Amino acid sequence: MYFISTRGEERVTAAQAIVQGLAKDGGLFVPEVFPTVSREELEEMLGMSYAERAAFVLSKYLEEYDKDGLLAACEKAYAKFEGSDPAPLVKISDGVYILELFHGPTCAFKDMALTLLPYLLRTGCDLVGIKEQILILVATSGDTGKAALEGFKDADGVKIMVFYPDDGVSKMQKLQMCTQEGENVNVVAVKGNFDDCQTAVKKIFNSEECKEALLSKNTRLSSANSINFGRLAPQIAYYFSAYLDLISAGQIEMGEEVNFTVPTGNFGNILAAYYAKKMGLPVGKLVCASNKNNVLTDFIRGGEYRIVGRQFHKTMSPSMDILISSNLERFVFELSGRDAPLTAERMKSLSERGTYTISPKEKEEMQREFFAGFSSEDDTVETIYDLFTEIGYPMDTHTGVAMSVAREYFEKEKDDKRNMVIVSTASPYKFPQDVLYALTGNDVKDSFKGIKRINVLTAMKIPKSLSGLRDKPVRFKTSVPVSKAFDEILNFLGD
Numbered sequence: 001m002y003f004i005s006t007r008g009e010e011r012v013t014a015a016q017a018i019v020q021g022l023a024k025d026g027g028l029f030v031p032e033v034f035p036t037v038s039r040e041e042l043e044e045m046l047g048m049s050y051a052e053r054a055a056f057v058l059s060k061y062l063e064e065y066d067k068d069g070l071l072a073a074c075e076k077a078y079a080k081f082e083g084s085d086p087a088p089l090v091k092i093s094d095g096v097y098i099l100e101l102f103h104g105p106t107c108a109f110k111d112m113a114l115t116l117l118p119y120l121l122r123t124g125c126d127l128v129g130i131k132e133q134i135l136i137l138v139a140t141s142g143d144t145g146k147a148a149l150e151g152f153k154d155a156d157g158v159k160i161m162v163f164y165p166d167d168g169v170s171k172m173q174k175l176q177m178c179t180q181e182g183e184n185v186n187v188v189a190v191k192g193n194f195d196d197c198q199t200a201v202k203k204i205f206n207s208e209e210c211k212e213a214l215l216s217k218n219t220r221l222s223s224a225n226s227i228n229f230g231r232l233a234p235q236i237a238y239y240f241s242a243y244l245d246l247i248s249a250g251q252i253e254m255g256e257e258v259n260f261t262v263p264t265g266n267f268g269n270i271l272a273a274y275y276a277k278k279m280g281l282p283v284g285k286l287v288c289a290s291n292k293n294n295v296l297t298d299f300i301r302g303g304e305y306r307i308v309g310r311q312f313h314k315t316m317s318p319s320m321d322i323l324i325s326s327n328l329e330r331f332v333f334e335l336s337g338r339d340a341p342l343t344a345e346r347m348k349s350l351s352e353r354g355t356y357t358i359s360p361k362e363k364e365e366m367q368r369e370f371f372a373g374f375s376s377e378d379d380t381v382e383t384i385y386d387l388f389t390e391i392g393y394p395m396d397t398h399t400g401v402a403m404s405v406a407r408e409y410f411e412k413e414k415d416d417k418r419n420m421v422i423v424s425t426a427s428p429y430k431f432p433q434d435v436l437y438a439l440t441g442n443d444v445k446d447s448f449k450g451i452k453r454i455n456v457l458t459a460m461k462i463p464k465s466l467s468g469l470r471d472k473p474v475r476f477k478t479s480v481p482v483s484k485a486f487d488e489i490l491n492f493l494g495d
Protein backbone atom coordinates (compact mmCIF):
# COMPACT_ATOMS: atom_id res chain seq x y z
CA MET A 1 0.00 0.00 0.00
CA TYR A 2 1.17 3.47 -0.85
CA PHE A 3 0.77 6.72 1.05
CA ILE A 4 0.15 10.09 -0.54
CA SER A 5 0.56 13.62 0.77
CA THR A 6 -2.54 15.64 1.56
CA ARG A 7 -0.90 18.40 -0.49
CA GLY A 8 -0.37 16.22 -3.53
CA GLU A 9 3.34 16.22 -4.20
CA GLU A 10 4.45 12.88 -2.85
CA ARG A 11 3.69 9.15 -3.00
CA VAL A 12 5.69 6.80 -0.76
CA THR A 13 5.61 3.36 0.88
CA ALA A 14 4.32 2.88 4.43
CA ALA A 15 7.86 2.51 5.73
CA GLN A 16 8.91 5.73 4.03
CA ALA A 17 5.86 7.57 5.40
CA ILE A 18 6.71 6.49 8.94
CA VAL A 19 10.43 7.24 8.65
CA GLN A 20 9.81 10.63 7.10
CA GLY A 21 6.91 11.70 9.34
CA LEU A 22 5.86 14.70 7.30
CA ALA A 23 5.68 14.94 3.49
CA LYS A 24 8.22 17.18 1.77
CA ASP A 25 5.48 19.54 0.61
CA GLY A 26 4.45 20.08 4.25
CA GLY A 27 1.43 17.80 3.91
CA LEU A 28 0.51 14.73 5.93
CA PHE A 29 0.69 11.18 4.64
CA VAL A 30 -2.60 9.36 4.16
CA PRO A 31 -3.27 5.88 2.76
CA GLU A 32 -3.82 5.97 -0.98
CA VAL A 33 -6.92 3.84 -0.40
CA PHE A 34 -8.50 2.78 2.87
CA PRO A 35 -8.06 -0.93 3.52
CA THR A 36 -11.27 -2.63 4.59
CA VAL A 37 -12.17 -5.13 7.28
CA SER A 38 -14.99 -7.47 6.27
CA ARG A 39 -17.73 -8.80 8.50
CA GLU A 40 -16.00 -12.22 8.41
CA GLU A 41 -12.75 -10.67 9.52
CA LEU A 42 -14.53 -8.86 12.37
CA GLU A 43 -15.94 -12.22 13.46
CA GLU A 44 -12.45 -13.66 13.30
CA MET A 45 -11.07 -10.81 15.43
CA LEU A 46 -13.57 -11.58 18.21
CA GLY A 47 -11.40 -14.42 19.46
CA MET A 48 -8.16 -12.46 19.36
CA SER A 49 -6.16 -10.85 22.17
CA TYR A 50 -5.64 -7.07 22.11
CA ALA A 51 -2.14 -7.46 20.66
CA GLU A 52 -3.45 -9.77 17.92
CA ARG A 53 -6.23 -7.35 17.03
CA ALA A 54 -3.74 -4.48 16.86
CA ALA A 55 -1.34 -6.44 14.65
CA PHE A 56 -4.25 -7.41 12.40
CA VAL A 57 -5.31 -3.78 11.88
CA LEU A 58 -1.71 -2.59 11.44
CA SER A 59 -0.89 -5.20 8.82
CA LYS A 60 -3.74 -3.85 6.68
CA TYR A 61 -1.82 -0.60 6.29
CA LEU A 62 1.78 -1.73 6.65
CA GLU A 63 1.87 -4.35 3.94
CA GLU A 64 5.63 -4.49 3.57
CA TYR A 65 6.13 -5.13 7.29
CA ASP A 66 6.44 -8.78 8.24
CA LYS A 67 3.20 -10.00 9.88
CA ASP A 68 4.87 -12.12 12.55
CA GLY A 69 7.23 -9.27 13.34
CA LEU A 70 4.29 -6.92 13.83
CA LEU A 71 2.55 -9.37 16.10
CA ALA A 72 5.67 -9.93 18.21
CA ALA A 73 6.12 -6.14 18.49
CA CYS A 74 2.51 -5.62 19.56
CA GLU A 75 2.80 -8.36 22.15
CA LYS A 76 5.96 -6.82 23.54
CA ALA A 77 4.53 -3.28 23.55
CA TYR A 78 1.26 -4.13 25.25
CA ALA A 79 2.97 -6.36 27.81
CA LYS A 80 4.28 -3.09 29.27
CA PHE A 81 0.77 -2.13 30.35
CA GLU A 82 -0.52 -2.75 33.88
CA GLY A 83 -3.25 -5.36 34.15
CA SER A 84 -4.27 -8.03 31.69
CA ASP A 85 -6.07 -5.80 29.15
CA PRO A 86 -4.33 -2.73 27.68
CA ALA A 87 -7.67 -1.17 26.66
CA PRO A 88 -10.44 -2.27 29.02
CA LEU A 89 -14.02 -1.18 28.51
CA VAL A 90 -15.92 -0.21 31.68
CA LYS A 91 -19.71 -0.01 31.73
CA ILE A 92 -20.90 3.03 33.67
CA SER A 93 -24.61 2.90 32.88
CA ASP A 94 -26.95 1.34 30.33
CA GLY A 95 -25.53 1.98 26.89
CA VAL A 96 -22.62 4.10 28.19
CA TYR A 97 -19.07 2.81 28.46
CA ILE A 98 -15.63 4.17 29.17
CA LEU A 99 -12.67 2.92 27.15
CA GLU A 100 -9.67 3.20 29.48
CA LEU A 101 -6.52 3.87 27.49
CA PHE A 102 -4.29 4.94 30.35
CA HIS A 103 -2.79 1.71 31.67
CA GLY A 104 0.51 2.13 29.84
CA PRO A 105 3.94 3.17 31.18
CA THR A 106 3.16 6.92 31.28
CA CYS A 107 -0.53 6.75 32.23
CA ALA A 108 -1.91 8.45 29.11
CA PHE A 109 -3.37 7.09 25.87
CA LYS A 110 -0.28 8.17 23.92
CA ASP A 111 1.31 4.94 25.17
CA MET A 112 -1.03 2.94 22.93
CA ALA A 113 0.99 4.13 19.93
CA LEU A 114 4.31 5.21 21.37
CA THR A 115 5.18 1.85 22.88
CA LEU A 116 4.99 0.52 19.34
CA LEU A 117 6.44 3.37 17.27
CA PRO A 118 10.13 2.52 17.92
CA TYR A 119 9.58 -0.86 16.27
CA LEU A 120 7.66 0.64 13.35
CA LEU A 121 10.38 3.20 12.85
CA ARG A 122 13.39 0.92 13.20
CA THR A 123 11.87 -1.64 10.84
CA GLY A 124 10.89 1.21 8.52
CA CYS A 125 14.52 2.40 8.40
CA ASP A 126 15.68 -1.13 7.54
CA LEU A 127 13.07 -1.43 4.80
CA VAL A 128 13.98 1.94 3.32
CA GLY A 129 17.72 1.29 3.73
CA ILE A 130 18.60 4.24 5.94
CA LYS A 131 22.06 4.10 7.48
CA GLU A 132 22.24 7.37 9.44
CA GLN A 133 21.23 7.69 13.05
CA ILE A 134 17.67 8.94 13.57
CA LEU A 135 16.83 11.97 15.66
CA ILE A 136 13.27 11.96 16.91
CA LEU A 137 12.09 15.50 17.40
CA VAL A 138 8.98 16.04 19.51
CA ALA A 139 6.91 19.08 20.40
CA THR A 140 4.68 18.16 23.29
CA SER A 141 1.78 19.57 25.25
CA GLY A 142 2.83 17.15 27.99
CA ASP A 143 1.84 13.57 27.37
CA THR A 144 3.43 12.82 24.00
CA GLY A 145 6.85 13.90 25.23
CA LYS A 146 6.92 11.51 28.13
CA ALA A 147 5.42 8.63 26.21
CA ALA A 148 7.93 9.12 23.36
CA LEU A 149 10.86 9.34 25.81
CA GLU A 150 9.77 6.10 27.48
CA GLY A 151 9.25 4.40 24.13
CA PHE A 152 12.58 5.43 22.62
CA LYS A 153 14.93 5.47 25.62
CA ASP A 154 18.13 3.57 24.87
CA ALA A 155 16.83 2.42 21.48
CA ASP A 156 19.68 1.55 19.08
CA GLY A 157 20.59 4.12 16.45
CA VAL A 158 18.05 6.64 17.71
CA LYS A 159 18.29 9.85 19.70
CA ILE A 160 15.26 11.68 20.99
CA MET A 161 14.81 15.33 21.82
CA VAL A 162 11.65 16.73 23.38
CA PHE A 163 10.56 20.37 23.48
CA TYR A 164 7.74 21.41 25.79
CA PRO A 165 6.19 24.84 26.47
CA ASP A 166 7.72 26.25 29.63
CA ASP A 167 4.41 27.19 31.11
CA GLY A 168 2.03 24.87 29.35
CA VAL A 169 2.34 21.46 31.03
CA SER A 170 1.23 20.20 34.44
CA LYS A 171 3.73 19.78 37.29
CA MET A 172 3.44 16.04 37.07
CA GLN A 173 4.02 16.03 33.31
CA LYS A 174 7.08 18.23 33.73
CA LEU A 175 8.47 16.02 36.47
CA GLN A 176 7.86 12.92 34.37
CA MET A 177 9.87 14.37 31.50
CA CYS A 178 12.66 16.06 33.41
CA THR A 179 13.49 12.91 35.36
CA GLN A 180 13.61 10.74 32.23
CA GLU A 181 16.28 8.05 32.17
CA GLY A 182 18.23 6.94 29.11
CA GLU A 183 21.51 7.87 27.45
CA ASN A 184 19.96 9.00 24.15
CA VAL A 185 17.38 11.48 25.47
CA ASN A 186 17.21 15.24 25.93
CA VAL A 187 14.40 17.48 27.20
CA VAL A 188 14.25 21.26 26.75
CA ALA A 189 11.63 23.82 27.75
CA VAL A 190 10.84 26.61 25.28
CA LYS A 191 9.26 29.92 26.19
CA GLY A 192 5.73 30.20 24.85
CA ASN A 193 2.67 27.98 24.49
CA PHE A 194 2.25 24.65 22.74
CA ASP A 195 1.48 26.20 19.35
CA ASP A 196 4.74 28.20 19.50
CA CYS A 197 6.54 25.01 20.40
CA GLN A 198 4.91 22.97 17.62
CA THR A 199 5.52 25.71 15.06
CA ALA A 200 9.22 25.86 15.97
CA VAL A 201 9.61 22.11 15.53
CA LYS A 202 7.66 22.11 12.25
CA LYS A 203 9.95 24.85 10.97
CA ILE A 204 13.00 22.71 11.64
CA PHE A 205 11.36 19.81 9.79
CA ASN A 206 10.69 22.03 6.79
CA SER A 207 14.09 23.69 6.65
CA GLU A 208 16.57 22.33 4.10
CA GLU A 209 19.30 24.21 5.91
CA CYS A 210 18.59 22.44 9.21
CA LYS A 211 18.37 19.09 7.48
CA GLU A 212 21.75 19.60 5.83
CA ALA A 213 23.34 20.67 9.10
CA LEU A 214 22.06 17.43 10.61
CA LEU A 215 23.16 15.24 7.73
CA SER A 216 26.68 16.56 8.20
CA LYS A 217 26.39 15.02 11.66
CA ASN A 218 25.19 11.75 10.11
CA THR A 219 21.70 12.35 11.46
CA ARG A 220 18.24 12.21 9.94
CA LEU A 221 15.12 13.73 11.44
CA SER A 222 11.96 11.84 12.21
CA SER A 223 8.84 12.69 14.12
CA ALA A 224 6.98 10.94 16.91
CA ASN A 225 4.23 13.55 16.88
CA SER A 226 0.71 12.52 16.04
CA ILE A 227 1.17 13.70 12.46
CA ASN A 228 3.28 10.56 11.91
CA PHE A 229 1.18 7.78 10.42
CA GLY A 230 2.98 5.38 12.76
CA ARG A 231 1.18 7.12 15.62
CA LEU A 232 -2.19 7.03 13.97
CA ALA A 233 -2.25 3.38 12.90
CA PRO A 234 -2.01 1.78 16.37
CA GLN A 235 -4.79 4.09 17.56
CA ILE A 236 -7.22 2.73 14.98
CA ALA A 237 -6.93 -0.67 16.64
CA TYR A 238 -8.56 0.25 19.94
CA TYR A 239 -11.76 1.37 18.24
CA PHE A 240 -12.02 -2.08 16.69
CA SER A 241 -11.19 -3.68 19.99
CA ALA A 242 -13.79 -1.69 21.93
CA TYR A 243 -16.42 -2.62 19.36
CA LEU A 244 -15.52 -6.30 19.56
CA ASP A 245 -15.58 -6.19 23.36
CA LEU A 246 -19.12 -4.81 23.23
CA ILE A 247 -20.13 -7.75 21.07
CA SER A 248 -18.36 -10.29 23.28
CA ALA A 249 -20.11 -8.82 26.33
CA GLY A 250 -23.47 -9.23 24.59
CA GLN A 251 -24.14 -5.49 24.62
CA ILE A 252 -24.57 -5.09 20.85
CA GLU A 253 -25.19 -7.22 17.77
CA MET A 254 -22.63 -7.53 15.01
CA GLY A 255 -23.21 -4.66 12.58
CA GLU A 256 -24.93 -2.35 15.08
CA GLU A 257 -23.52 1.18 15.10
CA VAL A 258 -21.70 2.57 18.14
CA ASN A 259 -20.98 6.24 18.92
CA PHE A 260 -17.69 7.45 20.34
CA THR A 261 -16.86 10.58 22.33
CA VAL A 262 -13.21 11.61 22.16
CA PRO A 263 -11.45 14.38 24.12
CA THR A 264 -9.62 16.17 21.36
CA GLY A 265 -6.57 18.37 20.89
CA ASN A 266 -4.54 17.65 17.78
CA PHE A 267 -7.41 15.60 16.30
CA GLY A 268 -5.29 12.43 16.19
CA ASN A 269 -7.30 10.21 18.49
CA ILE A 270 -10.67 11.06 16.98
CA LEU A 271 -9.26 10.82 13.45
CA ALA A 272 -8.30 7.23 14.22
CA ALA A 273 -11.97 6.55 14.98
CA TYR A 274 -12.91 8.10 11.63
CA TYR A 275 -10.32 5.89 9.90
CA ALA A 276 -11.80 2.83 11.64
CA LYS A 277 -15.17 3.82 10.23
CA LYS A 278 -13.66 4.25 6.76
CA MET A 279 -12.32 0.70 7.09
CA GLY A 280 -15.82 -0.60 7.68
CA LEU A 281 -16.24 -0.59 11.47
CA PRO A 282 -19.89 0.23 12.25
CA VAL A 283 -19.27 3.61 13.88
CA GLY A 284 -22.14 6.07 14.29
CA LYS A 285 -21.58 9.61 15.51
CA LEU A 286 -18.17 10.86 16.52
CA VAL A 287 -18.44 13.39 19.33
CA CYS A 288 -15.52 15.81 19.31
CA ALA A 289 -15.00 17.16 22.83
CA SER A 290 -12.91 20.29 23.41
CA ASN A 291 -12.06 22.37 26.43
CA LYS A 292 -12.20 26.17 26.51
CA ASN A 293 -9.86 26.20 23.51
CA ASN A 294 -12.86 25.40 21.35
CA VAL A 295 -11.60 26.13 17.86
CA LEU A 296 -12.76 22.68 16.70
CA THR A 297 -16.24 23.17 18.14
CA ASP A 298 -16.62 26.38 16.15
CA PHE A 299 -15.23 24.72 13.03
CA ILE A 300 -17.54 21.73 13.15
CA ARG A 301 -20.56 23.90 13.93
CA GLY A 302 -19.79 26.79 11.57
CA GLY A 303 -17.44 25.55 8.83
CA GLU A 304 -14.73 28.14 9.41
CA TYR A 305 -11.43 27.22 11.02
CA ARG A 306 -10.32 30.46 12.56
CA ILE A 307 -7.42 31.12 14.88
CA VAL A 308 -7.05 34.87 14.32
CA GLY A 309 -8.39 36.91 17.18
CA ARG A 310 -8.65 33.81 19.33
CA GLN A 311 -7.15 33.76 22.77
CA PHE A 312 -5.14 30.79 23.96
CA HIS A 313 -6.43 29.49 27.30
CA LYS A 314 -4.48 27.47 29.82
CA THR A 315 -6.81 24.87 31.25
CA MET A 316 -6.74 21.90 33.62
CA SER A 317 -6.72 19.64 30.54
CA PRO A 318 -3.38 20.89 29.16
CA SER A 319 -2.99 18.13 26.56
CA MET A 320 -5.96 19.66 24.76
CA ASP A 321 -4.77 23.27 24.95
CA ILE A 322 -4.21 23.54 21.23
CA LEU A 323 -5.35 26.01 18.58
CA ILE A 324 -3.76 24.47 15.51
CA SER A 325 -5.07 20.93 15.30
CA SER A 326 -2.56 19.42 12.94
CA ASN A 327 -4.31 16.13 12.17
CA LEU A 328 -7.42 17.95 11.04
CA GLU A 329 -5.68 18.38 7.69
CA ARG A 330 -6.15 14.67 7.05
CA PHE A 331 -9.89 14.96 7.62
CA VAL A 332 -10.25 18.16 5.60
CA PHE A 333 -8.46 16.35 2.77
CA GLU A 334 -11.10 13.58 2.84
CA LEU A 335 -13.88 16.13 3.10
CA SER A 336 -12.70 17.90 -0.05
CA GLY A 337 -12.97 14.65 -2.00
CA ARG A 338 -9.20 14.25 -1.71
CA ASP A 339 -8.51 17.54 -3.48
CA ALA A 340 -4.82 18.09 -2.69
CA PRO A 341 -4.41 21.53 -4.31
CA LEU A 342 -7.46 22.78 -2.41
CA THR A 343 -6.13 21.31 0.85
CA ALA A 344 -2.75 22.95 0.23
CA GLU A 345 -4.47 26.27 -0.41
CA ARG A 346 -6.48 26.00 2.81
CA MET A 347 -3.42 25.22 4.88
CA LYS A 348 -1.60 28.13 3.29
CA SER A 349 -4.51 30.37 4.17
CA LEU A 350 -4.40 29.09 7.75
CA SER A 351 -0.72 29.84 8.15
CA GLU A 352 -0.84 33.20 6.35
CA ARG A 353 -4.21 34.59 7.35
CA GLY A 354 -5.15 32.40 10.30
CA THR A 355 -8.36 31.07 8.78
CA TYR A 356 -9.99 28.95 6.08
CA THR A 357 -13.57 28.07 5.29
CA ILE A 358 -15.05 24.89 3.86
CA SER A 359 -18.04 24.76 1.50
CA PRO A 360 -21.63 24.38 2.80
CA LYS A 361 -21.74 20.88 1.27
CA GLU A 362 -18.57 19.87 3.08
CA LYS A 363 -19.93 21.31 6.31
CA GLU A 364 -23.06 19.23 5.97
CA GLU A 365 -21.00 16.10 5.34
CA MET A 366 -18.81 16.90 8.37
CA GLN A 367 -21.84 17.33 10.60
CA ARG A 368 -23.17 13.97 9.50
CA GLU A 369 -20.02 12.38 10.93
CA PHE A 370 -19.26 14.65 13.88
CA PHE A 371 -21.01 16.36 16.75
CA ALA A 372 -18.93 18.99 18.50
CA GLY A 373 -19.07 20.51 21.95
CA PHE A 374 -16.81 22.03 24.57
CA SER A 375 -16.68 21.98 28.33
CA SER A 376 -15.87 24.97 30.50
CA GLU A 377 -13.55 24.47 33.46
CA ASP A 378 -16.54 24.60 35.83
CA ASP A 379 -18.48 22.02 33.83
CA THR A 380 -15.49 19.69 33.76
CA VAL A 381 -15.08 19.91 37.55
CA GLU A 382 -18.81 19.38 38.03
CA THR A 383 -18.86 16.34 35.76
CA ILE A 384 -15.92 14.68 37.51
CA TYR A 385 -17.58 15.31 40.86
CA ASP A 386 -20.96 14.02 39.67
CA LEU A 387 -19.65 10.82 38.22
CA PHE A 388 -17.65 10.02 41.32
CA THR A 389 -20.52 10.76 43.68
CA GLU A 390 -23.07 8.93 41.56
CA ILE A 391 -21.20 5.76 40.69
CA GLY A 392 -17.79 6.01 42.36
CA TYR A 393 -15.84 6.32 39.11
CA PRO A 394 -12.90 8.78 39.23
CA MET A 395 -11.91 10.42 35.94
CA ASP A 396 -9.03 12.62 34.91
CA THR A 397 -9.64 16.15 33.63
CA HIS A 398 -9.41 15.29 29.92
CA THR A 399 -11.88 12.47 30.33
CA GLY A 400 -14.01 14.91 32.35
CA VAL A 401 -14.19 17.17 29.30
CA ALA A 402 -15.29 14.22 27.17
CA MET A 403 -17.92 13.10 29.67
CA SER A 404 -19.28 16.62 29.97
CA VAL A 405 -19.69 16.92 26.19
CA ALA A 406 -21.14 13.40 25.95
CA ARG A 407 -23.80 14.49 28.44
CA GLU A 408 -24.59 17.47 26.26
CA TYR A 409 -24.96 15.09 23.33
CA PHE A 410 -27.34 12.83 25.28
CA GLU A 411 -29.37 15.88 26.23
CA LYS A 412 -29.58 17.24 22.68
CA GLU A 413 -29.97 13.94 20.81
CA LYS A 414 -32.45 12.06 22.93
CA ASP A 415 -33.57 9.98 19.97
CA ASP A 416 -30.14 8.54 19.35
CA LYS A 417 -30.33 5.19 21.13
CA ARG A 418 -26.97 3.90 19.93
CA ASN A 419 -24.41 2.82 22.53
CA MET A 420 -21.82 5.43 23.46
CA VAL A 421 -18.17 4.74 24.23
CA ILE A 422 -16.34 7.60 25.95
CA VAL A 423 -12.61 7.48 25.43
CA SER A 424 -10.62 8.01 28.63
CA THR A 425 -7.18 9.34 27.83
CA ALA A 426 -5.37 9.68 31.15
CA SER A 427 -5.24 8.26 34.64
CA PRO A 428 -6.75 10.55 37.31
CA TYR A 429 -3.40 10.21 39.09
CA LYS A 430 -1.68 12.01 36.25
CA PHE A 431 -3.44 15.30 37.09
CA PRO A 432 -3.79 14.83 40.85
CA GLN A 433 -4.25 18.40 41.99
CA ASP A 434 -7.06 19.23 39.59
CA VAL A 435 -8.72 15.87 40.06
CA LEU A 436 -8.60 16.18 43.85
CA TYR A 437 -10.07 19.67 43.56
CA ALA A 438 -12.88 18.32 41.39
CA LEU A 439 -13.60 15.46 43.77
CA THR A 440 -13.43 17.36 47.07
CA GLY A 441 -13.01 21.11 46.50
CA ASN A 442 -9.62 20.89 48.24
CA ASP A 443 -6.45 22.41 46.88
CA VAL A 444 -3.10 20.82 47.61
CA LYS A 445 0.20 22.35 46.53
CA ASP A 446 2.06 19.08 46.21
CA SER A 447 1.20 16.58 43.46
CA PHE A 448 2.17 13.59 45.61
CA LYS A 449 -0.13 14.75 48.41
CA GLY A 450 -2.84 14.90 45.78
CA ILE A 451 -2.07 11.35 44.72
CA LYS A 452 -2.22 10.13 48.29
CA ARG A 453 -5.54 11.78 48.96
CA ILE A 454 -7.14 10.53 45.76
CA ASN A 455 -5.98 7.07 46.73
CA VAL A 456 -7.60 7.32 50.16
CA LEU A 457 -10.79 8.66 48.62
CA THR A 458 -11.16 6.29 45.68
CA ALA A 459 -9.12 3.22 46.67
CA MET A 460 -7.96 3.16 43.03
CA LYS A 461 -4.51 1.62 42.61
CA ILE A 462 -1.67 4.14 42.17
CA PRO A 463 0.37 3.45 39.02
CA LYS A 464 3.95 2.54 39.93
CA SER A 465 5.42 4.84 37.30
CA LEU A 466 3.92 7.87 39.06
CA SER A 467 4.53 7.00 42.70
CA GLY A 468 8.20 6.30 41.91
CA LEU A 469 8.79 9.77 40.42
CA ARG A 470 9.24 11.44 43.74
CA ASP A 471 12.67 9.97 44.37
CA LYS A 472 14.07 10.44 40.89
CA PRO A 473 16.71 13.11 40.25
CA VAL A 474 15.82 15.94 37.86
CA ARG A 475 18.18 15.60 34.88
CA PHE A 476 16.93 18.33 32.52
CA LYS A 477 16.60 22.00 33.45
CA THR A 478 17.33 23.95 30.24
CA SER A 479 14.83 26.57 29.08
CA VAL A 480 15.35 28.56 25.84
CA PRO A 481 13.50 31.01 23.57
CA VAL A 482 11.82 29.43 20.52
CA SER A 483 14.49 30.87 18.23
CA LYS A 484 17.21 28.86 19.99
CA ALA A 485 15.58 25.45 19.58
CA PHE A 486 17.81 24.34 16.72
CA ASP A 487 20.99 25.37 18.56
CA GLU A 488 19.94 23.07 21.39
CA ILE A 489 19.65 20.22 18.93
CA LEU A 490 23.16 20.83 17.59
CA ASN A 491 24.47 20.99 21.16
CA PHE A 492 22.82 17.72 21.99
CA LEU A 493 24.30 15.94 18.97
CA GLY A 494 27.80 17.19 19.75
CA ASP A 495 30.64 16.93 17.23
Ligand SMILES: *Cc1c(COP(=O)(O)O)cnc(C)c1O
Pocket (backbone or CB within 6 Å): 108, 109, 110, 143, 144, 226, 263, 264, 265, 266, 267, 268, 269, 270, 319, 320, 398, 425, 426
Ligand atom coordinates in the same frame (compact mmCIF):
# COMPACT_ATOMS: atom_id res chain seq x y z
C1 LIG B 1 -2.91 14.04 23.68
C2 LIG B 1 -4.04 13.96 24.62
C3 LIG B 1 -5.34 14.30 24.22
C4 LIG B 1 -5.65 14.82 22.83
O1 LIG B 1 -5.46 13.86 21.86
P1 LIG B 1 -5.33 14.28 20.31
O2 LIG B 1 -4.97 13.03 19.61
O3 LIG B 1 -4.25 15.32 20.27
O4 LIG B 1 -6.64 14.84 19.91
C5 LIG B 1 -6.37 14.14 25.14
N1 LIG B 1 -6.11 13.71 26.41
C6 LIG B 1 -4.89 13.39 26.82
C7 LIG B 1 -4.69 12.94 28.22
C8 LIG B 1 -3.80 13.50 25.95
O5 LIG B 1 -2.58 13.17 26.38
